[in-house]
Amino acid sequence: MVEKLQKVWLDGELVDWDAAQVHILTHSLHYGLGAFEGIRAYKREDGKSYVFRLEEHVNRLFDTCRLILIKPKVTHEDVARGCIDALRANHLDEGYLRPIVFMGEGAMGIYAPNNPIRTAIIAWKWGAYLGEEALKSGIRCKISSFARHHINISLAKAKMMGQYTNSMLAKREAKLGGYDEAILLDAAGYVSEGSGENLFIVRKGVIHTPDLSSSILEGITRDTVITLAREAGIEVKEGRITRDQLWLADEVFLTGTAAEITPVREVDDRPIGDGKVGPITKRLQERFFDIVRGTDTKHVDWLTAV
Ligand SMILES: Cc1ncc(COP(=O)(O)O)c(C=O)c1O
Known part of the structure:
Protein backbone atom coordinates (compact mmCIF):
# COMPACT_ATOMS: atom_id res chain seq x y z
CA MET A 1 0.00 0.00 0.00
CA LYS A 125 8.14 5.24 -1.43
CA TRP A 126 8.55 2.13 -3.54
CA GLY A 127 11.12 -0.61 -3.00
CA ALA A 128 11.86 -3.39 -5.47
CA TYR A 129 8.70 -3.83 -7.60
CA LEU A 130 8.79 -7.62 -7.60
CA GLY A 131 10.62 -7.89 -4.28
CA GLU A 132 14.30 -7.92 -3.26
CA GLU A 133 14.45 -11.68 -3.71
CA ALA A 134 13.28 -11.30 -7.32
CA LEU A 135 16.22 -9.04 -8.10
CA LYS A 136 18.61 -11.47 -6.45
CA SER A 137 17.35 -14.90 -7.50
CA GLY A 138 15.00 -14.24 -10.42
CA ILE A 139 11.31 -14.80 -11.00
CA ARG A 140 8.98 -17.40 -12.50
CA CYS A 141 7.02 -16.24 -15.55
CA LYS A 142 4.13 -17.62 -17.55
CA ILE A 143 3.34 -16.84 -21.16
CA SER A 144 -0.06 -15.24 -21.02
CA SER A 145 -3.17 -16.38 -22.83
CA PHE A 146 -3.74 -12.64 -23.44
CA ALA A 147 -1.88 -11.22 -26.45
CA ARG A 148 -0.31 -7.75 -26.42
CA HIS A 149 -2.43 -5.19 -28.28
CA HIS A 150 -1.82 -5.31 -32.00
CA ILE A 151 -0.07 -2.10 -33.16
CA ASN A 152 -3.23 -1.06 -35.01
CA ILE A 153 -5.57 -1.79 -32.13
CA SER A 154 -3.83 0.44 -29.67
CA LEU A 155 -0.65 2.53 -29.47
CA ALA A 156 2.25 0.50 -28.20
CA LYS A 157 4.53 3.53 -28.01
CA ALA A 158 2.10 5.39 -25.78
CA LYS A 159 2.26 4.91 -22.06
CA MET A 160 -1.45 5.44 -21.80
CA MET A 161 -3.73 4.46 -19.00
CA GLY A 162 -6.42 2.33 -20.64
CA GLN A 163 -3.85 0.10 -22.29
CA TYR A 164 -2.98 -1.30 -18.89
CA THR A 165 -6.18 -3.33 -18.62
CA ASN A 166 -4.41 -5.72 -21.00
CA SER A 167 -1.40 -5.81 -18.64
CA MET A 168 -3.59 -6.30 -15.60
CA LEU A 169 -5.51 -9.20 -17.12
CA ALA A 170 -2.25 -10.91 -18.00
CA LYS A 171 -0.71 -10.22 -14.60
CA ARG A 172 -3.78 -11.46 -12.71
CA GLU A 173 -3.85 -14.62 -14.78
CA ALA A 174 -0.15 -15.24 -14.05
CA LYS A 175 -0.54 -14.63 -10.32
CA LEU A 176 -3.62 -16.87 -10.16
CA GLY A 177 -1.50 -19.61 -11.67
CA GLY A 178 1.17 -19.11 -9.00
CA TYR A 179 3.69 -17.25 -11.18
CA ASP A 180 5.37 -13.91 -10.51
CA GLU A 181 4.89 -12.21 -13.85
CA ALA A 182 3.26 -12.60 -17.27
CA ILE A 183 5.06 -12.55 -20.59
CA LEU A 184 2.80 -11.51 -23.44
CA LEU A 185 3.14 -12.62 -27.05
CA ASP A 186 2.05 -10.22 -29.77
CA ALA A 187 -0.95 -10.79 -32.00
CA ALA A 188 1.28 -12.63 -34.52
CA GLY A 189 2.60 -14.94 -31.81
CA TYR A 190 6.06 -13.44 -31.25
CA VAL A 191 7.40 -12.59 -27.80
CA SER A 192 6.48 -9.01 -26.90
CA GLU A 193 7.06 -7.91 -23.28
CA GLY A 194 6.03 -8.35 -19.67
CA SER A 195 2.95 -6.70 -18.14
CA GLY A 196 5.08 -3.67 -17.27
CA GLU A 197 8.56 -4.54 -18.48
CA ASN A 198 10.58 -5.03 -21.65
CA LEU A 199 12.09 -8.43 -22.25
CA PHE A 200 15.61 -9.58 -23.13
CA ILE A 201 17.08 -12.99 -23.76
CA VAL A 202 20.72 -14.06 -23.91
CA ARG A 203 21.78 -16.89 -26.19
CA LYS A 204 25.40 -17.86 -26.85
CA GLY A 205 26.66 -14.57 -25.45
CA VAL A 206 24.41 -12.39 -27.64
CA ILE A 207 21.54 -10.34 -26.24
CA HIS A 208 18.26 -10.30 -28.16
CA THR A 209 15.22 -8.10 -27.56
CA PRO A 210 12.12 -7.30 -29.66
CA ASP A 211 12.65 -4.34 -31.97
CA LEU A 212 10.78 -1.07 -31.69
CA SER A 213 8.44 -1.74 -34.61
CA SER A 214 6.86 -4.49 -32.50
CA SER A 215 4.09 -4.00 -29.97
CA ILE A 216 6.36 -2.91 -27.12
CA LEU A 217 6.76 0.24 -25.10
CA GLU A 218 10.01 2.05 -25.92
CA GLY A 219 11.37 1.43 -22.46
CA ILE A 220 13.89 3.83 -20.99
CA THR A 221 15.47 1.02 -18.97
CA ARG A 222 15.56 -0.99 -22.21
CA ASP A 223 17.59 1.78 -23.80
CA THR A 224 19.79 1.97 -20.69
CA VAL A 225 20.51 -1.76 -20.82
CA ILE A 226 21.26 -1.74 -24.56
CA THR A 227 23.70 1.14 -24.01
CA LEU A 228 25.42 -0.57 -21.07
CA ALA A 229 25.63 -3.91 -22.86
CA ARG A 230 27.23 -2.37 -25.94
CA GLU A 231 29.68 -0.45 -23.74
CA ALA A 232 30.63 -3.80 -22.21
CA GLY A 233 31.28 -5.19 -25.69
CA ILE A 234 28.24 -7.48 -25.63
CA GLU A 235 26.40 -7.73 -28.94
CA VAL A 236 22.71 -6.70 -28.84
CA LYS A 237 20.33 -7.70 -31.61
CA GLU A 238 16.84 -6.23 -31.91
CA GLY A 239 14.33 -8.42 -33.71
CA ARG A 240 11.63 -11.03 -33.45
CA ILE A 241 11.83 -13.63 -30.71
CA THR A 242 9.78 -16.80 -30.72
CA ARG A 243 8.43 -18.70 -27.75
CA ASP A 244 10.86 -21.57 -28.30
CA GLN A 245 13.79 -19.14 -28.46
CA LEU A 246 12.66 -17.91 -25.07
CA TRP A 247 12.54 -21.43 -23.67
CA LEU A 248 16.00 -22.18 -25.12
CA ALA A 249 17.62 -18.99 -23.87
CA ASP A 250 20.65 -19.17 -21.58
CA GLU A 251 19.35 -16.14 -19.72
CA VAL A 252 16.15 -14.08 -19.68
CA PHE A 253 15.58 -10.80 -17.90
CA LEU A 254 12.95 -8.07 -17.71
CA THR A 255 13.62 -4.34 -17.55
CA GLY A 256 11.54 -1.42 -16.37
CA THR A 257 11.66 1.60 -14.13
CA ALA A 258 9.69 -0.30 -11.49
CA ALA A 259 11.20 -3.76 -12.11
CA GLU A 260 14.72 -2.38 -12.76
CA ILE A 261 16.64 -5.42 -14.12
CA THR A 262 14.83 -8.52 -12.93
CA PRO A 263 16.24 -11.94 -13.86
CA VAL A 264 13.80 -14.63 -15.02
CA ARG A 265 14.71 -18.11 -13.83
CA GLU A 266 11.76 -20.03 -15.21
CA VAL A 267 9.26 -19.62 -18.06
CA ASP A 268 6.23 -21.93 -18.26
CA ASP A 269 7.74 -24.21 -15.59
CA ARG A 270 10.86 -24.67 -17.72
CA PRO A 271 14.13 -23.55 -16.13
CA ILE A 272 16.02 -20.89 -18.07
CA GLY A 273 19.61 -22.05 -18.49
CA ASP A 274 20.57 -23.69 -15.23
CA GLY A 275 17.72 -21.95 -13.43
CA LYS A 276 20.02 -19.41 -11.79
CA VAL A 277 20.77 -15.78 -12.53
CA GLY A 278 23.05 -15.75 -15.57
CA PRO A 279 26.41 -13.93 -15.79
CA ILE A 280 25.38 -11.33 -18.36
CA THR A 281 22.21 -10.45 -16.44
CA LYS A 282 24.26 -10.14 -13.26
CA ARG A 283 26.88 -7.98 -14.91
CA LEU A 284 24.28 -5.57 -16.33
CA GLN A 285 22.38 -5.46 -13.07
CA GLU A 286 25.55 -4.57 -11.13
CA ARG A 287 26.46 -1.84 -13.59
CA PHE A 288 22.92 -0.44 -13.51
CA PHE A 289 22.87 -0.25 -9.72
CA ASP A 290 26.33 1.25 -9.65
CA ILE A 291 25.06 4.04 -11.90
CA VAL A 292 21.82 4.74 -10.02
CA ARG A 293 22.98 4.12 -6.43
CA GLY A 294 26.73 3.70 -6.54
CA THR A 295 29.70 5.68 -7.78
CA ASP A 296 29.82 5.06 -11.55
CA THR A 297 29.97 8.49 -13.17
CA LYS A 298 30.10 7.56 -16.85
CA HIS A 299 26.44 8.48 -17.29
CA VAL A 300 25.99 11.48 -15.05
CA ASP A 301 23.94 12.97 -17.89
CA TRP A 302 21.23 10.43 -16.92
CA LEU A 303 21.01 11.85 -13.40
CA THR A 304 19.16 14.98 -12.31
CA ALA A 305 19.98 16.19 -8.81
CA VAL A 306 16.97 16.59 -6.52
C1 LIG B 1 4.22 -2.19 -20.85
C2 LIG B 1 5.54 -1.71 -20.41
N1 LIG B 1 6.64 -2.10 -21.08
C3 LIG B 1 7.86 -1.70 -20.71
C4 LIG B 1 8.04 -0.85 -19.63
C5 LIG B 1 9.43 -0.41 -19.26
O1 LIG B 1 9.61 0.94 -19.54
P1 LIG B 1 10.62 1.84 -18.72
O2 LIG B 1 11.90 1.13 -18.70
O3 LIG B 1 10.67 3.12 -19.48
O4 LIG B 1 10.04 2.01 -17.36
C6 LIG B 1 6.94 -0.42 -18.90
C7 LIG B 1 7.09 0.47 -17.76
O5 LIG B 1 7.02 1.66 -17.89
C8 LIG B 1 5.66 -0.85 -19.31
O6 LIG B 1 4.57 -0.46 -18.63
Missing part, protein backbone atom coordinates in the same frame (compact mmCIF):
# COMPACT_ATOMS: atom_id res chain seq x y z
CA VAL A 2 1.22 3.50 -0.77
CA GLU A 3 2.22 5.28 2.42
CA LYS A 4 0.51 8.61 2.87
CA LEU A 5 2.96 11.50 2.50
CA GLN A 6 2.56 15.26 2.69
CA LYS A 7 2.08 16.79 -0.74
CA VAL A 8 0.90 16.08 -4.28
CA TRP A 9 1.72 18.28 -7.25
CA LEU A 10 -1.58 19.11 -8.95
CA ASP A 11 -1.85 21.38 -11.99
CA GLY A 12 1.29 23.26 -11.11
CA GLU A 13 0.87 23.56 -7.35
CA LEU A 14 1.76 21.48 -4.34
CA VAL A 15 -1.43 20.64 -2.47
CA ASP A 16 -1.96 18.64 0.71
CA TRP A 17 -1.93 14.87 0.15
CA ASP A 18 -5.59 14.44 1.16
CA ALA A 19 -6.72 17.45 -0.86
CA ALA A 20 -5.51 15.86 -4.11
CA GLN A 21 -8.99 14.66 -5.07
CA VAL A 22 -10.88 14.50 -8.36
CA HIS A 23 -14.60 14.39 -9.16
CA ILE A 24 -16.30 11.07 -9.87
CA LEU A 25 -17.10 12.36 -13.38
CA THR A 26 -13.40 12.60 -14.24
CA HIS A 27 -13.47 11.49 -17.87
CA SER A 28 -10.29 9.39 -17.75
CA LEU A 29 -11.70 7.39 -14.86
CA HIS A 30 -14.53 6.21 -17.12
CA TYR A 31 -12.79 5.67 -20.45
CA GLY A 32 -9.08 5.46 -19.65
CA LEU A 33 -7.68 8.07 -22.03
CA GLY A 34 -4.70 9.66 -20.36
CA ALA A 35 -0.93 9.52 -20.20
CA PHE A 36 1.33 8.59 -17.36
CA GLU A 37 4.93 7.92 -16.44
CA GLY A 38 6.83 5.98 -13.84
CA ILE A 39 10.16 7.46 -12.76
CA ARG A 40 12.58 6.59 -9.99
CA ALA A 41 14.82 8.69 -7.78
CA TYR A 42 17.78 7.07 -6.07
CA LYS A 43 20.17 8.09 -3.35
CA ARG A 44 23.75 7.59 -4.51
CA GLU A 45 26.83 6.90 -2.50
CA ASP A 46 27.71 10.58 -2.51
CA GLY A 47 24.71 10.98 -0.19
CA LYS A 48 22.73 12.99 -2.73
CA SER A 49 19.49 12.04 -4.54
CA TYR A 50 19.04 11.98 -8.28
CA VAL A 51 16.16 11.32 -10.63
CA PHE A 52 17.08 8.74 -13.25
CA ARG A 53 16.58 9.83 -16.86
CA LEU A 54 14.07 12.51 -15.99
CA GLU A 55 14.22 14.25 -19.35
CA GLU A 56 13.51 11.04 -21.28
CA HIS A 57 10.51 10.26 -19.07
CA VAL A 58 9.08 13.75 -19.42
CA ASN A 59 9.57 13.59 -23.18
CA ARG A 60 7.76 10.24 -23.33
CA LEU A 61 4.88 11.67 -21.28
CA PHE A 62 4.43 14.46 -23.82
CA ASP A 63 4.88 12.03 -26.73
CA THR A 64 2.06 9.92 -25.29
CA CYS A 65 -0.11 13.06 -25.08
CA ARG A 66 0.67 13.82 -28.74
CA LEU A 67 -0.22 10.30 -29.77
CA ILE A 68 -3.56 10.36 -27.95
CA LEU A 69 -4.38 13.96 -28.93
CA ILE A 70 -4.57 15.57 -25.53
CA LYS A 71 -2.79 18.85 -24.86
CA PRO A 72 -1.44 19.36 -21.35
CA LYS A 73 -1.76 22.88 -19.94
CA VAL A 74 1.69 22.52 -18.41
CA THR A 75 5.08 22.42 -20.13
CA HIS A 76 7.93 19.91 -20.12
CA GLU A 77 9.79 22.23 -17.75
CA ASP A 78 6.80 22.41 -15.38
CA VAL A 79 6.64 18.61 -15.15
CA ALA A 80 10.39 18.19 -14.71
CA ARG A 81 10.42 20.85 -11.98
CA GLY A 82 7.26 19.34 -10.44
CA CYS A 83 8.97 15.95 -10.10
CA ILE A 84 11.80 17.51 -8.12
CA ASP A 85 9.36 19.60 -6.04
CA ALA A 86 7.23 16.53 -5.24
CA LEU A 87 10.28 14.65 -3.96
CA ARG A 88 11.49 17.59 -1.91
CA ALA A 89 8.07 18.42 -0.45
CA ASN A 90 7.75 14.84 0.76
CA HIS A 91 11.34 14.60 2.05
CA LEU A 92 12.04 11.60 -0.18
CA ASP A 93 15.63 10.82 -0.98
CA GLU A 94 14.56 7.66 -2.84
CA GLY A 95 11.17 7.17 -4.38
CA TYR A 96 8.89 6.63 -7.31
CA LEU A 97 7.29 9.44 -9.29
CA ARG A 98 4.01 9.14 -11.12
CA PRO A 99 3.21 12.03 -13.44
CA ILE A 100 -0.27 11.61 -14.89
CA VAL A 101 -2.11 13.68 -17.52
CA PHE A 102 -5.82 13.04 -17.55
CA MET A 103 -9.18 14.40 -18.79
CA GLY A 104 -11.20 16.04 -16.05
CA GLU A 105 -14.96 16.36 -15.70
CA GLY A 106 -17.28 18.16 -18.13
CA ALA A 107 -18.84 16.31 -21.05
CA MET A 108 -19.31 12.58 -20.68
CA GLY A 109 -19.45 11.52 -24.34
CA ILE A 110 -16.52 9.64 -25.79
CA TYR A 111 -15.28 12.71 -27.70
CA ALA A 112 -15.32 15.42 -24.96
CA PRO A 113 -12.74 17.72 -26.59
CA ASN A 114 -13.26 20.58 -24.13
CA ASN A 115 -12.85 18.79 -20.83
CA PRO A 116 -9.97 20.22 -18.83
CA ILE A 117 -6.67 18.43 -19.25
CA ARG A 118 -5.19 18.08 -15.81
CA THR A 119 -1.73 17.02 -14.66
CA ALA A 120 -0.65 15.57 -11.36
CA ILE A 121 2.62 14.22 -10.00
CA ILE A 122 2.55 11.89 -7.06
CA ALA A 123 5.71 10.77 -5.27
CA TRP A 124 5.80 7.75 -3.01
Whole structure:
Protein backbone atom coordinates (compact mmCIF):
# COMPACT_ATOMS: atom_id res chain seq x y z
CA MET A 1 0.00 0.00 0.00
CA VAL A 2 1.22 3.50 -0.77
CA GLU A 3 2.22 5.28 2.42
CA LYS A 4 0.51 8.61 2.87
CA LEU A 5 2.96 11.50 2.50
CA GLN A 6 2.56 15.26 2.69
CA LYS A 7 2.08 16.79 -0.74
CA VAL A 8 0.90 16.08 -4.28
CA TRP A 9 1.72 18.28 -7.25
CA LEU A 10 -1.58 19.11 -8.95
CA ASP A 11 -1.85 21.38 -11.99
CA GLY A 12 1.29 23.26 -11.11
CA GLU A 13 0.87 23.56 -7.35
CA LEU A 14 1.76 21.48 -4.34
CA VAL A 15 -1.43 20.64 -2.47
CA ASP A 16 -1.96 18.64 0.71
CA TRP A 17 -1.93 14.87 0.15
CA ASP A 18 -5.59 14.44 1.16
CA ALA A 19 -6.72 17.45 -0.86
CA ALA A 20 -5.51 15.86 -4.11
CA GLN A 21 -8.99 14.66 -5.07
CA VAL A 22 -10.88 14.50 -8.36
CA HIS A 23 -14.60 14.39 -9.16
CA ILE A 24 -16.30 11.07 -9.87
CA LEU A 25 -17.10 12.36 -13.38
CA THR A 26 -13.40 12.60 -14.24
CA HIS A 27 -13.47 11.49 -17.87
CA SER A 28 -10.29 9.39 -17.75
CA LEU A 29 -11.70 7.39 -14.86
CA HIS A 30 -14.53 6.21 -17.12
CA TYR A 31 -12.79 5.67 -20.45
CA GLY A 32 -9.08 5.46 -19.65
CA LEU A 33 -7.68 8.07 -22.03
CA GLY A 34 -4.70 9.66 -20.36
CA ALA A 35 -0.93 9.52 -20.20
CA PHE A 36 1.33 8.59 -17.36
CA GLU A 37 4.93 7.92 -16.44
CA GLY A 38 6.83 5.98 -13.84
CA ILE A 39 10.16 7.46 -12.76
CA ARG A 40 12.58 6.59 -9.99
CA ALA A 41 14.82 8.69 -7.78
CA TYR A 42 17.78 7.07 -6.07
CA LYS A 43 20.17 8.09 -3.35
CA ARG A 44 23.75 7.59 -4.51
CA GLU A 45 26.83 6.90 -2.50
CA ASP A 46 27.71 10.58 -2.51
CA GLY A 47 24.71 10.98 -0.19
CA LYS A 48 22.73 12.99 -2.73
CA SER A 49 19.49 12.04 -4.54
CA TYR A 50 19.04 11.98 -8.28
CA VAL A 51 16.16 11.32 -10.63
CA PHE A 52 17.08 8.74 -13.25
CA ARG A 53 16.58 9.83 -16.86
CA LEU A 54 14.07 12.51 -15.99
CA GLU A 55 14.22 14.25 -19.35
CA GLU A 56 13.51 11.04 -21.28
CA HIS A 57 10.51 10.26 -19.07
CA VAL A 58 9.08 13.75 -19.42
CA ASN A 59 9.57 13.59 -23.18
CA ARG A 60 7.76 10.24 -23.33
CA LEU A 61 4.88 11.67 -21.28
CA PHE A 62 4.43 14.46 -23.82
CA ASP A 63 4.88 12.03 -26.73
CA THR A 64 2.06 9.92 -25.29
CA CYS A 65 -0.11 13.06 -25.08
CA ARG A 66 0.67 13.82 -28.74
CA LEU A 67 -0.22 10.30 -29.77
CA ILE A 68 -3.56 10.36 -27.95
CA LEU A 69 -4.38 13.96 -28.93
CA ILE A 70 -4.57 15.57 -25.53
CA LYS A 71 -2.79 18.85 -24.86
CA PRO A 72 -1.44 19.36 -21.35
CA LYS A 73 -1.76 22.88 -19.94
CA VAL A 74 1.69 22.52 -18.41
CA THR A 75 5.08 22.42 -20.13
CA HIS A 76 7.93 19.91 -20.12
CA GLU A 77 9.79 22.23 -17.75
CA ASP A 78 6.80 22.41 -15.38
CA VAL A 79 6.64 18.61 -15.15
CA ALA A 80 10.39 18.19 -14.71
CA ARG A 81 10.42 20.85 -11.98
CA GLY A 82 7.26 19.34 -10.44
CA CYS A 83 8.97 15.95 -10.10
CA ILE A 84 11.80 17.51 -8.12
CA ASP A 85 9.36 19.60 -6.04
CA ALA A 86 7.23 16.53 -5.24
CA LEU A 87 10.28 14.65 -3.96
CA ARG A 88 11.49 17.59 -1.91
CA ALA A 89 8.07 18.42 -0.45
CA ASN A 90 7.75 14.84 0.76
CA HIS A 91 11.34 14.60 2.05
CA LEU A 92 12.04 11.60 -0.18
CA ASP A 93 15.63 10.82 -0.98
CA GLU A 94 14.56 7.66 -2.84
CA GLY A 95 11.17 7.17 -4.38
CA TYR A 96 8.89 6.63 -7.31
CA LEU A 97 7.29 9.44 -9.29
CA ARG A 98 4.01 9.14 -11.12
CA PRO A 99 3.21 12.03 -13.44
CA ILE A 100 -0.27 11.61 -14.89
CA VAL A 101 -2.11 13.68 -17.52
CA PHE A 102 -5.82 13.04 -17.55
CA MET A 103 -9.18 14.40 -18.79
CA GLY A 104 -11.20 16.04 -16.05
CA GLU A 105 -14.96 16.36 -15.70
CA GLY A 106 -17.28 18.16 -18.13
CA ALA A 107 -18.84 16.31 -21.05
CA MET A 108 -19.31 12.58 -20.68
CA GLY A 109 -19.45 11.52 -24.34
CA ILE A 110 -16.52 9.64 -25.79
CA TYR A 111 -15.28 12.71 -27.70
CA ALA A 112 -15.32 15.42 -24.96
CA PRO A 113 -12.74 17.72 -26.59
CA ASN A 114 -13.26 20.58 -24.13
CA ASN A 115 -12.85 18.79 -20.83
CA PRO A 116 -9.97 20.22 -18.83
CA ILE A 117 -6.67 18.43 -19.25
CA ARG A 118 -5.19 18.08 -15.81
CA THR A 119 -1.73 17.02 -14.66
CA ALA A 120 -0.65 15.57 -11.36
CA ILE A 121 2.62 14.22 -10.00
CA ILE A 122 2.55 11.89 -7.06
CA ALA A 123 5.71 10.77 -5.27
CA TRP A 124 5.80 7.75 -3.01
CA LYS A 125 8.14 5.24 -1.43
CA TRP A 126 8.55 2.13 -3.54
CA GLY A 127 11.12 -0.61 -3.00
CA ALA A 128 11.86 -3.39 -5.47
CA TYR A 129 8.70 -3.83 -7.60
CA LEU A 130 8.79 -7.62 -7.60
CA GLY A 131 10.62 -7.89 -4.28
CA GLU A 132 14.30 -7.92 -3.26
CA GLU A 133 14.45 -11.68 -3.71
CA ALA A 134 13.28 -11.30 -7.32
CA LEU A 135 16.22 -9.04 -8.10
CA LYS A 136 18.61 -11.47 -6.45
CA SER A 137 17.35 -14.90 -7.50
CA GLY A 138 15.00 -14.24 -10.42
CA ILE A 139 11.31 -14.80 -11.00
CA ARG A 140 8.98 -17.40 -12.50
CA CYS A 141 7.02 -16.24 -15.55
CA LYS A 142 4.13 -17.62 -17.55
CA ILE A 143 3.34 -16.84 -21.16
CA SER A 144 -0.06 -15.24 -21.02
CA SER A 145 -3.17 -16.38 -22.83
CA PHE A 146 -3.74 -12.64 -23.44
CA ALA A 147 -1.88 -11.22 -26.45
CA ARG A 148 -0.31 -7.75 -26.42
CA HIS A 149 -2.43 -5.19 -28.28
CA HIS A 150 -1.82 -5.31 -32.00
CA ILE A 151 -0.07 -2.10 -33.16
CA ASN A 152 -3.23 -1.06 -35.01
CA ILE A 153 -5.57 -1.79 -32.13
CA SER A 154 -3.83 0.44 -29.67
CA LEU A 155 -0.65 2.53 -29.47
CA ALA A 156 2.25 0.50 -28.20
CA LYS A 157 4.53 3.53 -28.01
CA ALA A 158 2.10 5.39 -25.78
CA LYS A 159 2.26 4.91 -22.06
CA MET A 160 -1.45 5.44 -21.80
CA MET A 161 -3.73 4.46 -19.00
CA GLY A 162 -6.42 2.33 -20.64
CA GLN A 163 -3.85 0.10 -22.29
CA TYR A 164 -2.98 -1.30 -18.89
CA THR A 165 -6.18 -3.33 -18.62
CA ASN A 166 -4.41 -5.72 -21.00
CA SER A 167 -1.40 -5.81 -18.64
CA MET A 168 -3.59 -6.30 -15.60
CA LEU A 169 -5.51 -9.20 -17.12
CA ALA A 170 -2.25 -10.91 -18.00
CA LYS A 171 -0.71 -10.22 -14.60
CA ARG A 172 -3.78 -11.46 -12.71
CA GLU A 173 -3.85 -14.62 -14.78
CA ALA A 174 -0.15 -15.24 -14.05
CA LYS A 175 -0.54 -14.63 -10.32
CA LEU A 176 -3.62 -16.87 -10.16
CA GLY A 177 -1.50 -19.61 -11.67
CA GLY A 178 1.17 -19.11 -9.00
CA TYR A 179 3.69 -17.25 -11.18
CA ASP A 180 5.37 -13.91 -10.51
CA GLU A 181 4.89 -12.21 -13.85
CA ALA A 182 3.26 -12.60 -17.27
CA ILE A 183 5.06 -12.55 -20.59
CA LEU A 184 2.80 -11.51 -23.44
CA LEU A 185 3.14 -12.62 -27.05
CA ASP A 186 2.05 -10.22 -29.77
CA ALA A 187 -0.95 -10.79 -32.00
CA ALA A 188 1.28 -12.63 -34.52
CA GLY A 189 2.60 -14.94 -31.81
CA TYR A 190 6.06 -13.44 -31.25
CA VAL A 191 7.40 -12.59 -27.80
CA SER A 192 6.48 -9.01 -26.90
CA GLU A 193 7.06 -7.91 -23.28
CA GLY A 194 6.03 -8.35 -19.67
CA SER A 195 2.95 -6.70 -18.14
CA GLY A 196 5.08 -3.67 -17.27
CA GLU A 197 8.56 -4.54 -18.48
CA ASN A 198 10.58 -5.03 -21.65
CA LEU A 199 12.09 -8.43 -22.25
CA PHE A 200 15.61 -9.58 -23.13
CA ILE A 201 17.08 -12.99 -23.76
CA VAL A 202 20.72 -14.06 -23.91
CA ARG A 203 21.78 -16.89 -26.19
CA LYS A 204 25.40 -17.86 -26.85
CA GLY A 205 26.66 -14.57 -25.45
CA VAL A 206 24.41 -12.39 -27.64
CA ILE A 207 21.54 -10.34 -26.24
CA HIS A 208 18.26 -10.30 -28.16
CA THR A 209 15.22 -8.10 -27.56
CA PRO A 210 12.12 -7.30 -29.66
CA ASP A 211 12.65 -4.34 -31.97
CA LEU A 212 10.78 -1.07 -31.69
CA SER A 213 8.44 -1.74 -34.61
CA SER A 214 6.86 -4.49 -32.50
CA SER A 215 4.09 -4.00 -29.97
CA ILE A 216 6.36 -2.91 -27.12
CA LEU A 217 6.76 0.24 -25.10
CA GLU A 218 10.01 2.05 -25.92
CA GLY A 219 11.37 1.43 -22.46
CA ILE A 220 13.89 3.83 -20.99
CA THR A 221 15.47 1.02 -18.97
CA ARG A 222 15.56 -0.99 -22.21
CA ASP A 223 17.59 1.78 -23.80
CA THR A 224 19.79 1.97 -20.69
CA VAL A 225 20.51 -1.76 -20.82
CA ILE A 226 21.26 -1.74 -24.56
CA THR A 227 23.70 1.14 -24.01
CA LEU A 228 25.42 -0.57 -21.07
CA ALA A 229 25.63 -3.91 -22.86
CA ARG A 230 27.23 -2.37 -25.94
CA GLU A 231 29.68 -0.45 -23.74
CA ALA A 232 30.63 -3.80 -22.21
CA GLY A 233 31.28 -5.19 -25.69
CA ILE A 234 28.24 -7.48 -25.63
CA GLU A 235 26.40 -7.73 -28.94
CA VAL A 236 22.71 -6.70 -28.84
CA LYS A 237 20.33 -7.70 -31.61
CA GLU A 238 16.84 -6.23 -31.91
CA GLY A 239 14.33 -8.42 -33.71
CA ARG A 240 11.63 -11.03 -33.45
CA ILE A 241 11.83 -13.63 -30.71
CA THR A 242 9.78 -16.80 -30.72
CA ARG A 243 8.43 -18.70 -27.75
CA ASP A 244 10.86 -21.57 -28.30
CA GLN A 245 13.79 -19.14 -28.46
CA LEU A 246 12.66 -17.91 -25.07
CA TRP A 247 12.54 -21.43 -23.67
CA LEU A 248 16.00 -22.18 -25.12
CA ALA A 249 17.62 -18.99 -23.87
CA ASP A 250 20.65 -19.17 -21.58
CA GLU A 251 19.35 -16.14 -19.72
CA VAL A 252 16.15 -14.08 -19.68
CA PHE A 253 15.58 -10.80 -17.90
CA LEU A 254 12.95 -8.07 -17.71
CA THR A 255 13.62 -4.34 -17.55
CA GLY A 256 11.54 -1.42 -16.37
CA THR A 257 11.66 1.60 -14.13
CA ALA A 258 9.69 -0.30 -11.49
CA ALA A 259 11.20 -3.76 -12.11
CA GLU A 260 14.72 -2.38 -12.76
CA ILE A 261 16.64 -5.42 -14.12
CA THR A 262 14.83 -8.52 -12.93
CA PRO A 263 16.24 -11.94 -13.86
CA VAL A 264 13.80 -14.63 -15.02
CA ARG A 265 14.71 -18.11 -13.83
CA GLU A 266 11.76 -20.03 -15.21
CA VAL A 267 9.26 -19.62 -18.06
CA ASP A 268 6.23 -21.93 -18.26
CA ASP A 269 7.74 -24.21 -15.59
CA ARG A 270 10.86 -24.67 -17.72
CA PRO A 271 14.13 -23.55 -16.13
CA ILE A 272 16.02 -20.89 -18.07
CA GLY A 273 19.61 -22.05 -18.49
CA ASP A 274 20.57 -23.69 -15.23
CA GLY A 275 17.72 -21.95 -13.43
CA LYS A 276 20.02 -19.41 -11.79
CA VAL A 277 20.77 -15.78 -12.53
CA GLY A 278 23.05 -15.75 -15.57
CA PRO A 279 26.41 -13.93 -15.79
CA ILE A 280 25.38 -11.33 -18.36
CA THR A 281 22.21 -10.45 -16.44
CA LYS A 282 24.26 -10.14 -13.26
CA ARG A 283 26.88 -7.98 -14.91
CA LEU A 284 24.28 -5.57 -16.33
CA GLN A 285 22.38 -5.46 -13.07
CA GLU A 286 25.55 -4.57 -11.13
CA ARG A 287 26.46 -1.84 -13.59
CA PHE A 288 22.92 -0.44 -13.51
CA PHE A 289 22.87 -0.25 -9.72
CA ASP A 290 26.33 1.25 -9.65
CA ILE A 291 25.06 4.04 -11.90
CA VAL A 292 21.82 4.74 -10.02
CA ARG A 293 22.98 4.12 -6.43
CA GLY A 294 26.73 3.70 -6.54
CA THR A 295 29.70 5.68 -7.78
CA ASP A 296 29.82 5.06 -11.55
CA THR A 297 29.97 8.49 -13.17
CA LYS A 298 30.10 7.56 -16.85
CA HIS A 299 26.44 8.48 -17.29
CA VAL A 300 25.99 11.48 -15.05
CA ASP A 301 23.94 12.97 -17.89
CA TRP A 302 21.23 10.43 -16.92
CA LEU A 303 21.01 11.85 -13.40
CA THR A 304 19.16 14.98 -12.31
CA ALA A 305 19.98 16.19 -8.81
CA VAL A 306 16.97 16.59 -6.52
C1 LIG B 1 4.22 -2.19 -20.85
C2 LIG B 1 5.54 -1.71 -20.41
N1 LIG B 1 6.64 -2.10 -21.08
C3 LIG B 1 7.86 -1.70 -20.71
C4 LIG B 1 8.04 -0.85 -19.63
C5 LIG B 1 9.43 -0.41 -19.26
O1 LIG B 1 9.61 0.94 -19.54
P1 LIG B 1 10.62 1.84 -18.72
O2 LIG B 1 11.90 1.13 -18.70
O3 LIG B 1 10.67 3.12 -19.48
O4 LIG B 1 10.04 2.01 -17.36
C6 LIG B 1 6.94 -0.42 -18.90
C7 LIG B 1 7.09 0.47 -17.76
O5 LIG B 1 7.02 1.66 -17.89
C8 LIG B 1 5.66 -0.85 -19.31
O6 LIG B 1 4.57 -0.46 -18.63
